[in-house]
Amino acid sequence: xxxxxxxxxxxxxxxxxxxxxxxxxxxxxxxxxxxxxxxxxxxxxxxxxxxxxxxxxxxxxxxxxxxxxxxxxxxxxxxxxxxxxxxxxxxxxxxxxxxxxxxxxxxxxxxxxxxxxxxxxxxxxxxxxxxxxxxxxxxxxxxxxxxxxxxxxxxxxxxxxxxxxxxxxxxxxxxxxxxxxxxxxxxxxxxxxxxxxxxxxxxxxxxxxxxxxxxxxxxxxxxxxxxxxxxxxxxxxxxxxxxxxxxxxxxxxxxxxxxxxxxxxxxxxxxxxxxxxxxxxxxxxxxxxxxxxxxxxxxxxxxxxxxxxxxxxxxxxxxxxxxxxxxxxxxxxxxxxxxxxxxxxxxxxxxxxxxxxxxxxxxxxxxxxxxxxxxxxxxxxxxxxxxxxxxxxxx
Amino acid sequence: xxxxxxxxxxxxxxxxxxxxxxxxxxxxxxxxxxxxxxxxxxxxxxxxxxxxxxxxxxxxxxxxxxxxxxxxxxxxxxxxxxxxxxxxxxxxxxxxxxxxxxxxxxxxxxxxxxxxxxxxxxxxxxxxxxxxxxxxxxxxxxxxxxxxxxxxxxxxxxxxxxxxxxxxxxxxxxxxxxxxxxxxxxxxxxxxxxxxxxxxxxxxxxxxxxxxxxxxxxxxxxxxxxxxxxxxxxxxxxxxxxxxxxxxxxxxxxxxxxxxxxxxxxxxxxxxxxxxxxxxxxxxxxxxxxxxxxxxx
Ligand SMILES: Nc1ncnc2c1ncn2[C@@H]1O[C@H](COP(=O)(O)OP(=O)(O)O)[C@@H](O)[C@H]1O
Ligand SMILES: [Mg+2]
Numbered sequence: 001x002x003x004x005x006x007x008x009x010x011x012x013x014x015x016x017x018x019x020x021x022x023x024x025x026x027x028x029x030x031x032x033x034x035x036x037x038x039x040x041x042x043x044x045x046x047x048x049x050x051x052x053x054x055x056x057x058x059x060x061x062x063x064x065x066x067x068x069x070x071x072x073x074x075x076x077x078x079x080x081x082x083x084x085x086x087x088x089x090x091x092x093x094x095x096x097x098x099x100x101x102x103x104x105x106x107x108x109x110x111x112x113x114x115x116x117x118x119x120x121x122x123x124x125x126x127x128x129x130x131x132x133x134x135x136x137x138x139x140x141x142x143x144x145x146x147x148x149x150x151x152x153x154x155x156x157x158x159x160x161x162x163x164x165x166x167x168x169x170x171x172x173x174x175x176x177x178x179x180x181x182x183x184x185x186x187x188x189x190x191x192x193x194x195x196x197x198x199x200x201x202x203x204x205x206x207x208x209x210x211x212x213x214x215x216x217x218x219x220x221x222x223x224x225x226x227x228x229x230x231x232x233x234x235x236x237x238x239x240x241x242x243x244x245x246x247x248x249x250x251x252x253x254x255x256x257x258x259x260x261x262x263x264x265x266x267x268x269x270x271x272x273x274x275x276x277x278x279x280x281x282x283x284x285x286x287x288x289x290x291x292x293x294x295x296x297x298x299x300x301x302x303x304x305x306x307x308x309x310x311x312x313x314x315x316x317x318x319x320x321x322x323x324x325x326x327x328x329x330x331x332x333x334x335x336x337x338x339x340x341x342x343x344x345x346x347x348x349x350x351x352x353x354x355x356x357x358x359x360x361x362x363x364x365x366x367x368x369x370x371x372x373x374x375x376x377x378x379x380x381x382x383x384x385x386x387x388x389x390x391x392x393x394x395x
Numbered sequence: 396x397x398x399x400x401x402x403x404x405x406x407x408x409x410x411x412x413x414x415x416x417x418x419x420x421x422x423x424x425x426x427x428x429x430x431x432x433x434x435x436x437x438x439x440x441x442x443x444x445x446x447x448x449x450x451x452x453x454x455x456x457x458x459x460x461x462x463x464x465x466x467x468x469x470x471x472x473x474x475x476x477x478x479x480x481x482x483x484x485x486x487x488x489x490x491x492x493x494x495x496x497x498x499x500x501x502x503x504x505x506x507x508x509x510x511x512x513x514x515x516x517x518x519x520x521x522x523x524x525x526x527x528x529x530x531x532x533x534x535x536x537x538x539x540x541x542x543x544x545x546x547x548x549x550x551x552x553x554x555x556x557x558x559x560x561x562x563x564x565x566x567x568x569x570x571x572x573x574x575x576x577x578x579x580x581x582x583x584x585x586x587x588x589x590x591x592x593x594x595x596x597x598x599x600x601x602x603x604x605x606x607x608x609x610x611x612x613x614x615x616x617x618x619x620x621x622x623x624x625x626x627x628x629x630x631x632x633x634x635x636x637x638x639x640x641x642x643x644x645x646x647x648x649x650x651x652x653x654x655x656x657x658x659x660x661x662x663x664x665x666x667x668x669x670x671x672x673x674x675x676x677x678x679x680x681x682x683x684x685x686x687x688x689x690x691x692x
Contacts, residue, residue: 007503061593081596082605094594098612107608111599 010037018067029217042204045214087154148307222255223330239374263330274364289361445665484629487568499580567635575624584615
């Protein structure tokens with residue numbers, strides 16, 4: 001295992017003003033991004049937002065229209081693909097069908113003239129638990145096994161950066177969950193920087209240290225999964241990553257707490273949780289942060305909480321939680337997830353209720369944004385997750 | 396993920412299997428009949444003819460016999476034609492591969508929206524008759540033609556001419572059978588996923604190495620099919636040698652034709668045909684063994 005010990009030294013990957021145009025379309029639009037050395041980094045975005053194009057530019061398979069790519073302080077923008085210290089796990093695996101598993105994995109080492117590769121390849125095959133299949137051809141392997149060969153084939157070269165383009169997209173749900181854990185384990189073991197592209201937000205959240213949410217060729221927001229989820233900075237992120245209730249209003253107040261006037265009500269929000277610049281604001285809150293109470297119990301709302309009243313229009317019990325649809329007094333439908341802590345005594349369709357949440361769970365977004373941004377993308381992403389196994393080889 | 400057919404679940408498996416195999420025979424029938432009428436019967440006739448003996452006193456008449464000596468006599472007289480057949484066909488096949496591979500590669504990977512047109516252009520000459528095309532080469536390679544003058548200016552021609560030399564025969568064979576090389580090559584190359592080449596580049600293979608390690612081995616089925624489809628008809632051809640070569644360039648095909656049409660020596664012609672067929676078969680089998688792609692062809 002000595003050869004597989006932590007990569008000697010890892011360097012940050014810098015993308016600077018990276019742009020790629022295909023004719024009129026800017027597939028990647030002025031992207032600036034630093035990916036910390038040794039991190040598990042997820043590039044998350046809906047299909048067609050430019051994730052693959054970004055990876056291909058880093059790999060050297062696509063020339064940027066403008067901008068530069070650096071690894072540490074080495075500029076690799078003009079370096080040909082076969083000279084870059086970067087390896088890719090392709091979306092469709094792209095295993096060499098005429099070579100057996102051993103030779104597939106050994107391919108990179110052989111090209112670089114590494115001596116005595118047998119123990120290195122064998123150790124790598126052990127790492128991905130495929131030692132016993134070394135002499136099989138790729139077509140004789142299952143999807144999950146092929147996927148691991150693709151990872152092994154790239155990782156054995158100890159690249160500065162490992163690029164993974166939707167590596168789990170073609171696997172069924174159960175296998176996908178299993179491989180997520182597997183990949184995470186491998187990354188921890190080797191310490192290489194992983195850049196993982198996915199449209200599956202759950203996958204990004206469970207695996208990555210850092211997520212960059214990408215939309216239309218740009219980065220919307222970057223941070224740890226919790227940061228991004230708890231404090232979205234754009235409407236797209238709020239809608240694409242999980243669900244959000246978004247209420248349009250106008251902001252006032254000068255202190256630590258902002259007052260948001262919306263639909264003849266007033267809500268409060270800590271100043272540092274707002275990214276609104278003007279007077280118009282979109283107030284957001286995640287469904288599981290809200291609590292539903294029967295209207296007569298309104299007195300139980302804690303002091304200082306944001307409150308609104310409405311009527312329950314749908315209740316679905318999902319075991320872990322109960323999901324309510326509440327129509328607010330001004331007609332907007334809000335989603336509320338409630339943990340099933342109470343026995344019996346659940347609200348029913350038609351009940352008049354009050355919904356409350358702590359101001360610390362509110363977030364403020366720029367009121368000039370389209371309040372539906374990212375909703376369709378999130379739905380599309382979910383649909384493509386569901387249809388992935390049926391689609392077979394994916395895109 | 397084999398779908399379970401409801402009928403299979405109801406009917407006992409053996410009945411289903413029987414019905415299926417009977418359907419198989421019915422479907423095989425037209426093909427088998429065709430093979431029997433147009434291959435097996437002529438094959439046997441040819442072999443029987445090759446062993447016939449002359450009817451004494453009646454020239455041009457033969458009777459049933461077991462004259463294996465026909466083979467010895469034929470080969471003793473015509474072995475140089477055999478050697479030439481295989482040499483010319485071999486060189487023409489190699490040339491067709493050298494010319495055809497880059498062409499097929501270009502059409503498969505680089506032609507973009509011109510792909511269809513280029514494929515039509517490859518096949519287009521076949522719309523004119525084989526004979527006509529070969530006659531055209533007679534003009535192209537004639538003594539005073541620009542082609543001949545060009546090579547003469549470079550002092551590249553030992554005899555000072557191309558027509559009626561082995562060069563002309565090989566050129567004609569290469570030209571005439573080129574589409575048989577290009578099409579299978581194209582089909583094999585076109586099936587190669589370009590992402591495999593990108594993956595090779597990603598794994599430190601330069602474009603040349605990626606070609607050697609990925610593209611070439613993956614195109615092997617096309618190379619094997621193309622060389623066979625070129626070599627086999629080229630080895631049996633007689634028109635190119637007839638029209639473009641001299642009497643010193645005769646191939647087995649010419650010998651068979653002369654014996655059959657001119658001398659009416661059917662046993663010799665049949666023996667030559669049969670020997671040629673056997674030789675090609677042996678060669679093809681060794682070749683496929685060597686190429687190690689029996690399962691791919
Ligand atoms: N080779 C290409 N030629 C033209 N347009 C392309 C090409 N590759 C990608 N695009 C376009 O660029 C955009 C981003 O594509 P891609 O990077 O593949 O997205 P993703 O991987 O996020 O699904 C899409 O609109 C796509 O149609
Ligand atoms: Mg993609």
